[in-house]
Amino acid sequence: MTPQDRISRLAQQIGDRLQNASQAPEDIQKGVQQVVRGAFDRLELVSREDFDILMDVLQRTRARVEALERQVASLEATVEAASAAQPPP
Numbered sequence: 001m002t003p004q005d006r007i008s009r010l011a012q013q014i015g016d017r018l019q020n021a022s023q024a025p026e027d028i029q030k031g032v033q034q035v036v037r038g039a040f041d042r043l044e045l046v047s048r049e050d051f052d053i054l055m056d057v058l059q060r061t062r063a064r065v066e067a068l069e070r071q072v073a074s075l076e077a078t079v080e081a082a083s084a085a086q087p088p089p
Helices: 005-020 024-043 048-085
Strands: none
Touching: 005 048
16 A cells, blocks of 8 residues: 555545544544554554664664774785785795
8 A cells, every 4th residue: 555545545534533523522533543543553653762772773883884894994905915925935
């Protein structure tokens, strides 16, 4: 289901809840909240706190990968220099 279809379906469900004007406003509000919560649950959203934690982990991982890349490049340069300095057998 495309995002546009989901939005249309959500709007239709909310409209269906609002059409029954004989209900008390609290009942209408509860019904709309249920529809919206259900839509958000299906979207598999993460909380801002979880997102921030994952971004922090990603940044630390990226920094570690960059440090390891520098270390590998340095080791490769050392090995290359050592093999260039040795005469062939």
